[in-house]
Amino acid sequence: MANRRKKKKTAGQKAAKIFTIIGVLGVIAFGIREYVSYSQNPFIVKWRNIYIETAVTTHSHQWLATLIFPRSVVNQVVANINAQTLAQENMESTWKNGETDANKNLSGKEWFTNVYWELDSPSVNEYIEQNPSCIASGYENLKIDNLDGELDIFTAKGDRVLVVDCANNIFLTAVQGDGYVGKMAFVKEPAQVKHVLSKSFGSYGEEIEDFGDSYGALIAINASPFEDVGGHGSGAIIRGSCIIDGKEYGHPNSMKLYAMNFDDLLYVTNYSKDTVSQYRWGVQFFPALIIDGENVLTSDSGGNGIQPRTIIGQQANKTFMMLIIDGRQVGYSLGATVGECATIMERYNAVQAGALDGGSSAVMYYNGDLITKSSSVSGRGRYCPDSLIVIPASQKDNWTDEYSDFPN
Template sequence: MDTAHDAPRKPRRRRRIIIASTLAVALSLGGGAAWAMDRYLIQHVSISDVSEYEAENSETAGAITETTNATVTDTTYSSDQADITISTVTTGSGDDTVTYYVADVTLTDATALRSAFAGDAFGTNITETTSEIAEDNNAIFAINGDYYGFRDTGIVIRNGVVYRDEGAREGLVFYTDGTVEVYDETSTTADELLADGAWNTLSFGPAIVVDGQIVDGIEDVEIDTNFGNHSIQGDQPRTLVGVIDDNHLVFVVIDGRDTGYSKGATLTEAAEIMISLGATTAYNLDGGGSSTMYFNGEVINQPSNGGERGTSDILYIAGSSA
C-alpha cells in the first residue's frame, strides 16, 4: 500500500467541546457526589484532534482513498469499497411485536469499516448523537459503537491506532484481512493485536454467537454494573454486529420499549435473530437508548428515548465524495 497517499478530506463541522472545569462546584456537593460527577459527567479530553492523531500514527490511514463512484437508493448503497442492503423486519404481534433493522454489508477492503469519536476527540464523557458523528465523517451508514467513553478500561484500537490498553472483558477485533474474532482482552495487549493486523476493536459484549451457536449463559452476563449503568438483561433495544464471512458483516438494531411496535429482545432472542441472518459470530454493543442505525442522511430506526441519545463513538462506512 502507498502510505504516502493522503486522500482529500471533507471539511469537518467543528463543534466546541466544553471541558467542564467547574469541579469546584461538584466538590461542593460532597465527596461521593463530586467523584461521581467527575467520573461520569465531566468531559475529560485526552486527544483533542483524533483525525490529525490518526494521520500521524496509523500506518494504514494514509493509504485509504475516498469513494468517488457510488449509487444509492432508499435501501441500498454500492461503491468500490462496500455494498450495503438495508431491510426492516417485524415479527410477532401485539405486546410481542419485535421490529429490527438489518444492514447486510460486504466490504471490498476491510478498512472501509471505520470508527469515529464524538467531537473528533478521545477521552471520557464526550458525546454526540450517532447522526452528528456520522455527518461529521461523511458516513453513508453508521451505528452506535461500544460507548468506550463511559469507562476507562478495555482495549481501544480504532482505525489502526491504539488509544487504550486496559484489558478487562470479552472484546471483538476486526482485522485488516477481513476476519473478525471474539477474544479475551486480558490475555493479550493492544500492541500484540496491532502487530497481528487489528484495525478496530470493540469492548462491550457479551459475544452471543460463536461458531454458529448461541453462547451458553449469556442471560446471566452483566456488563459494567457500576454507578450509572443498568442491566442488559430482559427485553431491551439492541445494537449487534455479526460476521457471516470474511468481509461480509451484518449489523442489526432492534428497537424496544414501545409496546405494539417493538418490545425489544433478550440476548438469546438477539442471538437467534443473528443466526437466522447467517451470522456465525455475533457480538452485543451498547444498547437501550443508544441503539441507532443511520443510513443515507437519516436515522432509520426509532430510538427508545423518543430521539437519539448521545454516544461516544460510531462504526461507519463513508459515502461518495462526489
C-alpha cells in the same frame, strides 16, 4: 307481612368492611407474589428471570426488580447472570472453519446472486424484471430505495428490503419479531467499516447522527459503552478497549473484545495488550452470541433480559452485519433478548457475532437520517464517545484517521 326496615350500617361497620376487602386482596396479592416468586413452572421461571434481568441490566430501573420480587430471588438471578458471563471467559474465535470469499470475478446477475445471496428471492427478482432501469448500468450499480417500506420486496429469509446500493456494497433490511422491530445493515466490503472517535474525544461525545454527518458516512451505529454516572454521562470516557488502526484509545477491561484484523476478519476474543497492533479496530462489550459458527449463549436471554440492542457480526464470506433493535417503547417495540438477536444473525449465516452497548444508545443512521427510534429522551440516542461507520466505496482506499493529538 310488614316490611322490615334495613338497618343503616354505621361508619365503623363500613370501615370494617373496607379493611376486610383490603385484607383479602392483600392476602391474594401476597399469595400470587409468593407463587410467582418461587414457582418452578418453566413458563413462570422464564418470564420471571427475564423481568429481573431486564430490570437489573437497565441503568435507571434496577429498583423494579426488588420492588416485586424478594431480594433472595433477585440475587439468584444476578448469580446466574454472572455465571453466564464467566462461561464465556475462555471462548475466543479461531476461524477454524476458514473464510469463504464470494466469487467477485463473476459479472451481471450471476455476480449479484453470488455476492448478494441474501437478495436472491422471488420478490427481488420480480422487482428487477419490472423495473429494468434499476440495472441500466449493470447489477454492480443496482440501486433500490424502499426506505419507506411501501414496496413488498423481501430477502431470501423473508425480511423486508429497504435499501440496495451495490455501488457502495451495502443493503439494509427491516427486521421484526414478537414484540420488537429493528433495522439491519449488510456491508459486502468490510474494509469500508471504520471505527471513529468524537471530535471532542475525552471531553464529551456526539450523537450518532453527528458522527454520520461529520464523517460523511453512509451508515453509523453506536459502539463503546461509556461512564454514565446517574444516567447523565456525556460520552467522554469509554468503558473498555477502543482500538483504531492498532492503537488503544480506551480503558480495557474483562468484557469480550470484538476486533477486526487487517485481513477483514472479525474476532470475538479476549483483550490482550500484546495483540492490539493486529487489529484495524476493536470494541468491548458482552455477551458474545456466535463464535466460529456456534451459538455460545447458555440461555435465550443470555442473562440480559429484553432491551434495545446493538449487535455486530460477520459471515464466512466476510460480509459485515450491523443490527439495531428498538426497545422500551410500549406499543411500538419493547426490545429483544440476545437469544432473539442471535437467531437473526444465524438466519444470515453469521459465524461471529456479539452484543455491543445497547439500551438508549442503540441507534442506526443512514444517508443523513436516523432510521431507528431510540428510547432516549431526545429520541436520537446518547452522546457517544465513538461510532462504527460505513464509508462510501469511493473513499475506501484513501481513508485516513486523524487522531494523532488524542491520548493513547
